Amino acid sequence: MEGAHGAWFITSFWDQPEKTIAAEIAVGSAVGRAARQCGVAHLIYSSLESPAAMGAGFAFPTFDAKVC
Numbered sequence: 001m002e003g004a005h006g007a008w009f010i011t012s013f014w015d016q017p018e019k020t021i022a023a024e025i026a027v028g029s030a031v032g033r034a035a036r037q038c039g040v041a042h043l044i045y046s047s048l049e050s051p052a053a054m055g056a057g058f059a060f061p062t063f064d065a066k067v068c
Helices: 022-039
Strands: 008-009 042-045
Touching: 008 022, 022 042
Parallel strands: 008 042
Antiparallel strands: none
């Protein structure tokens, strides 16, 4: 990201070798740290809505972990 003014990213639970929410969160945290170290002015993280928060009546842990 060196020299970038802005960056957009999304994480994927299914792309992590461990297939854990913690592994996906670690990737997102690493991207944030890298952006800060490189001086990126704008970092956009594309996320998902929580099904429970939308009134769907159920939780979906891999989506709920993305809610900030």
